[in-house]
Amino acid sequence: MTGVVLAFLVRLATGVRLLGDVPEDGKRRIYFANHSSHLDFVVIWAALPGRQRQWTRPVAAAEYWEKTPLRRWLASHIFKAVLIPRDLARMRSEDPLGKMLEALDAGADLIVFPEGTRSDTGEVGPFKPGLHHLATKRPETLLIPVFLENLSRILPKGEALPLPLMGQADFGEPLPGPLEGESKGAFLERARGSVMHLSHGHLIPATPDEGS
């Protein structure tokens, strides 16, 4: 219930629309998106239909979400986040990719940000190899690219107060997994391209209004 209300409030505040149609085909899905704001996964989560939201788990940084009791409660009770350590020592002992595969096998859909960290420039940075790993280990999983627009203006890195601007989450067609003979780098670049492809100016014009 808290989740339904929170998702509604997030959509109201960010102007992101509820996604109408996610087919219930029993297939697992990985939503992968560009990352520029703390709002990113909340927005994808809030845009999903209520039923999907129940089994969709964001993959998020443990260091951030374990910091305060409120964050811990949100992460475990509302978002059911898969918390992944950024710290190298912890990474070795906790096997982040293993945790994600485990979640998929248990019937969860995942929200991941393959850039690893929030981009400060508005550009989509290079993808880390985790997505390739998940796609090869669980080839039957659908890879859904998502482009998040304007969220970095609503809540940029390093700011505490969000602006009430309108954002958008564009969901794309499933990306075919790694092809025969395709290198890891080429696949990751293709995945990155599929996210950027969705950005073709819906909300914000591609070029500012200089000179016109």
Next chain:
Amino acid sequence: MKDPELLYLVGGVVGVLLIATLVTKFLIRKSGETAVLVNLRQRVNAWWWMMVVFCSSLALGRTGVFGFYALLSFLALREFITLSPTPRGDHRTLTWVFFLILPLHFLFAAAPWWGMFLIWIPVYSFVFIPIRSALAGDTDRFLERTARIQWGVLTCIYFLSYLPMLLYLPIPGYEGQNAKLLFFVVLVTQISDVMQYVFGKLFGKTKVAPKVSPSKTREGLLYGGAAATLIGTSLWWATPFTPAVAAGMSALLVAAGFFGGLVMSAVKRSLGAKDWGRGIPGHGGVLDRLDSLLFAGPLFFHVVAYYFGTNMHEVYKQPQWMHDAMRLWMGS
């Protein structure tokens, strides 16, 4: 809403919307669900909602009206800033604009503290905005960024707030009836939009400014504007005007509405967008509906104030309760 004349106005609008709904139903039955007709149906449905919300705000009295326009102003500014490419350096400035400048302005307006209502935006806020942006340290296209925010604040907050301010305009012999004046302005301006659209679709040939707004035609403006002026004149009984003055005021609203729409359309296109948003089905964003009222509100207000010789000296005084509160706070 004790004023029977106000009820006649509401009744008239309900009647017109009923006819519009029936005509749309009939057209769709006759020619099927073409894109134009589906859009027409969406527009008519949205008109019902907008009418209900607008009238409810009037029924709730001053608080309702000022709350409603503060919300509209917030939504309009949200659309405006969303489409304007404001960079990181403007974040803090915009936080102040949305969460302090806007609510305070409507507080001053609702008080009413006339002096502050008049200068809070064009003096205090316009001094504050560039200072805050300069402190953020980003000098890249500084003038454009500042001008952009100031333009948004001026149109979406200041100009728009003149509409509820009509409630306070002192007009001899018209005390307590100002809600009808607000109704008159909104009705004539919006009817003018609709009439220009309808006559433009029927007889439109010569485009006024094809690059700025392809739907604005000279024929639409002339015939639609004339029709709206006629409607406005026929409503003189609800206004403090004689029929002749009502005609002049209606023509002013038609012209200001047309140019407000044209200018906001130019701004919108310079930002590379077709609609301001997607908040109102069939219409676009909130600003797509409000654009014609932005210039009409302040122009109408000041022309009426001048015409009736409103004593601006009275108007500059702080309201008594705020005066008392200040003294209490200062401890004297």
